[in-house]
Amino acid sequence: MSNLTLKPTKPWKRTPKQQLLIAVNLLVAAAISFVIVLVTPMKGKLAYLLLFFISTIIVNFAENYFKSGIAAAKDSIATSFATAGLIIVIVPIFSILFTIFERGRAGLNFGLFLHDMKSNGPNDPLGQGGLLHALVGSGIMVGIALLISLPIGILTAIYLTEIKGIFSRPIKFLVQAMSGVPSIVAGLFILSAVVFPITKSSSGLMGGLALSILMIPTIARTSEEVLLLIPNDLREAGIALGGTQWRTISLIVVPAAKSGLITATILGLARVAGETAPLILVSGGGDAVNPNPFHSPMGSLPFYIWKGFTFGTPESIARSWAGIFVLLSIIFLLFIAARTLSGSGEKK
């Protein structure tokens, strides 16, 4: 072997000839769809897309059928459909992101993060005012929701996976049902159970409570799945070393699941950061920075966006788009953080 000079090759890769064939296939499919649009009454971008998709399937099917037989041809149909599904999902997402960036760009400026709207109206030029009050409010309310939901959510998951008490089944059912609760119901619940009978006024705390109703099931369900992935061997090893169940959970199971639990928490945060309906009902809005969650109304990013659109002036609508851009960026960053953290956990 040593005097032979072998180059590493990848014989399973497509040769240039095969790649050319794929390109030819796509060209043929495009030509077919073009001709069909020309000669039939079907018109427009959608017709092109649909016909291109159908003719790609047919061309691929034909090629594979004559080259390798019916099984390979069927396989190519499945591949085509899967690819089409991917495109159908991806295109709207990028379209949404592009629109938000395009429309939000006009309202974006650094002053957004320094000012609030207490002395600016909907007709003021875009350079004035900002969404600081909304950022602070969202931060405080999501923070309150996190403080409430994190312990409850993770303890619920521990009850379901580790303790497996007699209430496991009903609680599991409840958690699943709760994760389907419409967000406005969470807001109405806080409104009727806390705001009307007790506090009689809106505040950031009420907003945080409403958000926690939505956050608890997300954290509980994701944490439950993470904990189920921890091998039973580790629990047995902990018990066999003379640990009580609680010490085994807190010293071994939870640390082993740490990265997954952090991901669960971030997913919970991302879930509620954009919730609008409950905040409209119970947080009261407000245009000034209000750092006190116990007193007077508190703004939030979703509220800011909603309010801008209801004013309807060109300036306020541009402000809303900028707000959407900021909110989406935050949620994106949270998701990226979640992906990174869970990925680093898998490598170990």
Next chain:
Amino acid sequence: MNNSNQDGNDDMETKATPSSLSDVANANKARKQPGSGALGVGLEARSIHAWFGDKLVIRDISLDFWSGTVTALIGPSGCGKSTFIRTLNRMHEFIPGAAMAGEVLLNGQDIYEQGTDVTKIRLKVGMVFQKPNPFPSMTIADNVLAGLKLAQLKTQNKDDLLEECLERAGLWNEVKDRLSAYGGSLSGGQQQRLCIARSLAVRPEVLLMDEPCSALDPGSTLKIEETIQHLSSTMTIIIVTHNMQQAARVSDYTGFFLSDGGPGELVEVGPTSEIFSRPKDIRTENYVTGRFG
């Protein structure tokens, strides 16, 4: 793994090539006879039955384990060997639907008596599992000392205990320079010896080993067998194994379990040399000579 002390390797090679099973067993017989040492009372299982749900999986097993001996439990898969040793440190009840009957006496005290502190029992009767399972969130050093933390025990000098346990498990020389690496970075055989070291740190009187070598290569297996022989002077070891050469090499006594489709039963128990050379029961003979199972 491959650069450990040379003496150990020589030692292993002589053991690795037995001319026949009974030769090895005879060599072991000379080493230890029942009652020859200063034996304590040890562990006694009295008429153990075990169920999963409604299904009786082991029936009426009575076995004594003298202190300072190694007992191997052999038998085909599914005959209840693992279930039986899990009743000896009350790990059996950890499985949903489990039930049992009988007594397990540790130094004369029934470990199933009402009011017994289960965690104390498991400190005295340690366990090594089939698959190496070091705690992934802990370093090698933390893994060894995990039992102290779990059971909230105090120790005078953690470094000494760490070195002693790793030394006894035959791992010290391989890991002494990287005690702060994660346990998962070791090879499978090293991980299993790490798990043995972890069990030793809480100073158990009895060590249960549930097929500790079934996931390991022959080299690692021999190292663990060496470890078992070193440990056997200071503690009682009960090892479940599918490898009959292993039973012959490491054990003083051997018990043969069998299930004829129903619950598993203890067919025969005796000094390892006798089980392998002149078993009393024809079924044992068939099994150890490889005619079935």
